[in-house]
Amino acid sequence: MAGSLQDQLLKAGLANKQQANKAKAEKRKQTKQAKAVKKGEVFKDPEQLEREQAIAKAKEEKLQRDRELNRQREDELTRRSIDASCVQMLMQNSISMPHEGEVEYNFVDGTTIKKLYVNKTLQEQLAKGNLAIAASKGSYILIPAGVAEKISERRPELIISRQKVEEIDPDDPYADYQIPDDLMW
Template identity: 45%
Template sequence: MAGSLQDQLLNAGLASKQQAKQAKQQKRKKAKQQKAGKAEDDQQRQREALEAARKAKAEKDRELNLKRQQEQSDKARRAEVQQLVEAHQVKLPDDSELRYNFVEGTTIHHLYVDQRQLDQLARGQLRIASLDGQHKVVPADIAARIEQRLEGVILPLPKDDTPDEDDPYADYVIPDDLMW
């Protein structure tokens, strides 16, 4: 018995030729449907992958646009601050010998000011703006407007150096006119 099952059934008389044809047709249809189903599944997976890639690209584009807009607004605020500083800076005298020392980060810088400007700096009526490595003196109201637009440009006011009540050196007051 070396034939296929179909041949064996035909030879034994258990099935007719018509039944054999129908079985072959059904087998072909089933195989064709499975191929079509696989093709549809593959197409569906491709569509889903394309949709996911499109959504990922749209999200990435949105993030890039937000980043560009943020950079543009930062650049515009920086230009506005630069313009405020340039327009409202206090002119420092060229021939002054009074040296005003201030700390920026961990570095000590100085400006040469006159006595009136020194008093205003000490009272907080004038403030120092540090922009692009340059230090300019601006009025306090302009400094407040600059701080609203861009943090970190205006140097903080010096800390109040009044001694604590339990400080053993509270009786030794540093003179106001001491310049360091």
């Protein structure tokens, strides 16, 4: 009785050629997997690979969402700190206005013309551009031009009105004529 068990089963008629080939393929697959396990390689079925890829993709998407949320939080913190520093600069550098100002100073806030009642020296400083008008908690305050410049770099919407110091054109024929102080618009 020489030969393998498979040959003997085929001769006895207990198995056919197709079953023998199937058994050989199974045996080859098992030995290949056993060798791969020894080497550290593991053959995975396609479903398991798809699951692992889906899990890896979900982790990557979660990381992206977390990064975006962190960036938004940092932007919000930065915006809040800028707001706080601007409000602090406004409060520390505000110039007190007289309660009963004798001169009205007109300025534009958005699309409307507003009035502030100030004294003569404040009016001159506003006209020359040494002072600026800023919005603070629903009211208007006067601040120095240097502070207004710093605030407008960070939050330009807080500065309502600021006169620009105009350079005098040397070829201007009306340069010798001054605008009257009592001219109001």
